[in-house]
Amino acid sequence: MNRNLLLGxxxxxxxxxxxxxxxxxxxxxxxSGMTPIIFATDWKAQxxxxxxxxxxxxxxxxxxxxxxxxxxxxxxxxxxxxxxxxTIQFGMGSNSFIPVNVIVANAGSKAVMASFQKDPQVLIxxxxxxxxxxxxxxGKPILVADATISSFWQWLKVKYGFxxxxxxxxxxxxxxxxxDKLAIQEGxxxxxxxxxxxxxxxxxxxxxLADNGYPGYAAFIMATDQMIADHPDDVQKFVDASIxxxxxxxxxxxxxxxxxIKADNPEMTDALLAHGLATLKKHGxxxxxxxxxLGIGAMTEERWQRFAAEMSGTGxxxxxxxxxxxxxxxxxxxxxxxxxxAELTK
Numbered sequence: 001m002n003r004n005l006l007l008g009x010x011x012x013x014x015x016x017x018x019x020x021x022x023x024x025x026x027x028x029x030x031x032s033g034m035t036p037i038i039f040a041t042d043w044k045a046q047x048x049x050x051x052x053x054x055x056x057x058x059x060x061x062x063x064x065x066x067x068x069x070x071x072x073x074x075x076x077x078x079x080x081x082x083x084x085x086x087t088i089q090f091g092m093g094s095n096s097f098i099p100v101n102v103i104v105a106n107a108g109s110k111a112v113m114a115s116f117q118k119d120p121q122v123l124i125x126x127x128x129x130x131x132x133x134x135x136x137x138x139g140k141p142i143l144v145a146d147a148t149i150s151s152f153w154q155w156l157k158v159k160y161g162f163x164x165x166x167x168x169x170x171x172x173x174x175x176x177x178x179x180d181k182l183a184i185q186e187g188x189x190x191x192x193x194x195x196x197x198x199x200x201x202x203x204x205x206x207x208x209l210a211d212n213g214y215p216g217y218a219a220f221i222m223a224t225d226q227m228i229a230d231h232p233d234d235v236q237k238f239v240d241a242s243i244x245x246x247x248x249x250x251x252x253x254x255x256x257x258x259x260x261i262k263a264d265n266p267e268m269t270d271a272l273l274a275h276g277l278a279t280l281k282k283h284g285x286x287x288x289x290x291x292x293x294l295g296i297g298a299m300t301e302e303r304w305q306r307f308a309a310e311m312s313g314t315g316x317x318x319x320x321x322x323x324x325x326x327x328x329x330x331x332x333x334x335x336x337x338x339x340x341x342a343e344l345t346k
Contacts, residue, residue, distance in 0.1 A: 034067035035234055039221075040079050040091040045072045045265035047276025048190065048219065049092070050257055051115060051286075051296075055245025057256035064237035072264050079222065083109040089227050090238060095119050096216035096307050097151045099326035100317060108225045111327040113239045113297040114217035115246060118210035118285050120189035121152055124196065125205045126181045134212045135160050143170035143177065143185035152214060154314035159213055174199065190279040194272075208283060215307045217299060218285075228328065239331040243297045246286060247337040250277070251344040287341075294333040301329070 041049050052070055055061050061068040071088065073079065079091035080098060084107040091109075093099055096119070099111040123142065125131050131140075138161050144153055149167065156162040170185055174192065177183040178200045187193060193206045210216075221242060223235050249257055254277070262268050280286055290298040308323035 032067070034062070034065055035231075037061070037066050037068045037090060037234070037238060038071055038088040039068055039238075040071040040073060040077065040082055040088045042073045042077075042079055042092040042094045042219075044074050044267070045070075045261040046190075046268060047258075047261070047273045047280065048120075050249040050254060050261065050273075050277065051246030052242055053245070053260045054249035054252075054254055054257035055241045057260055058245065058248055060241035060244050060248075061238070064241045066234065066237055066241065068238070070260075070264070080105075080107055080109065083107070083222055083224050086224060086226065089224060089234075091222045093220035093222045095121075095151070095218045096220075096304075097311075099220060099222065100308075100311075100321070100323070102222075103322070103325040104317075109222045110225065110228070110325065111217075111220040111299070112223045112228070112235055112331045113221040113242065114299045114332075115219035115221065115242075115297060116217060116285050117288050117291060117298065118208070118283065119152075119214060119216040119218040120283075120285055121209050121214070122187050122189050122193065123184060123207045123209070124177070124187045124193060125184050125207075127202065127205060128181070131184075131205065134207050134209070137166075137184055138162060140166060140182075140184055141168045142166050143168045143183065145170045145172070145186065148186055150316060152209060152216070154316045155214060155310060156209075158310070158314050189283060189285070190276045194275050194279075211283075215303060215310060217303065217307075221297075228330075232330070236331050239297065240336050243295060243337040244340055246296045247340045247344065250281060250287060251341060290333075293335065293338075295335045295337050297332045297336075299327060299329055299332055 039052065041052070045053070056068055056070060073092070079093065080102050082088045083091050093111055102109055123134060123137060131137060144167055146169070153162070174195060177185045178196065185192070189206070189208060193204055196204050221239060228235055248254065258270070258273050261273065287296055290300055304323055304327060308317065308321060311317045312319045312321060
């Protein structure tokens with residue numbers, strides 16, 4: 001699945017956005033006294049969105065005075081565009097390139113929380129003796145999506161000496177990989193490897209880029225600049241409730257959240273949800289590194305600066321880019337949820 005959402009033209013949704021803003025504007029109270037919030041995810045409902053569904057199912061948003069609607073994404077859904085037109089108050093940014101693309105386009109939103117400490121992008125091969133590391137893939141053909149070429153592919157070129165001559169087009173059809181034992185392709189940690197194992201009846205080699213030096217965060221909560229400026233209390237409430245939701249989804253009873261996920265996405269199965277959650281936990285995608293002290297959702301200046309420096313070095317970002325416009329640490333790093341985690345894991 002392509003999670004490298006790119007900014008497109010805004011005109012197509014402006015008329016609808018204006019109407020929605022008039023009906024449900026930032027900070028507007030409904031009759032119950034709750035603040036209506038629309039949160040758009042980056043893909044169809046799945047375990048990778050579990051914390052948000054858990055917060056909804058457990059009533060954490062409601063306790064905070066927020067009437068939250070989760071709007072699942074899918075093909076053609078452009079979250080930064082929805083934020084730019086104030087169609088939604090919060091949205092999910094798939095990876096660290098999304099907040100940066102937003103500031104380059106001056107589109108008026110930024111990251112307020114990083115659900116994933118590790119970007120789940122992977123490279124996948126068949127079992128083979130000549131490839132035991134990412135570096136071993138140098139010079140070999142690799143199936144990558146168009147959007148990837150302007151994102152983490154550039155990092156691979158600098159870090160491991162990959163060249164554009166290695167690129168073969170990945171169309172999210174696994175057949176070319178399954179039929180060619182020498183094939184290498186990109187993927188998402190909890191998606192393609194599982195499908196390959198199910199359909200190909202073999203266990204592929206999976207190389208998580210985050211464990212090989214890739215510095216990006218993923219699965220951000222993005223908020224509009226207007227929401228941050230005018231309603232910071234609501235932003236804090238949404239972030240804190242989402243963090244509690246993620247802690248509960250990872251370590252508590254997540255059955256109610258999974259039912260909401262399956263209701264939104266009937267294609268989702270219990271087996272896929274269980275695999276997704278197990279993968280997130282096994283690889284420390286959500287809870288690892290800085291989260292031990294700062295809490296889930298953590299972001300740091302050092303990590304953002306490293307990402308900006310490495311990607312500016314590839315030419316993907318301008319060297320004078322002000323990376324601080326892409327994020328704010330105002331709402332995270334407070335240890336929210338750590339007490340709940342201690343209680344659930346004792």
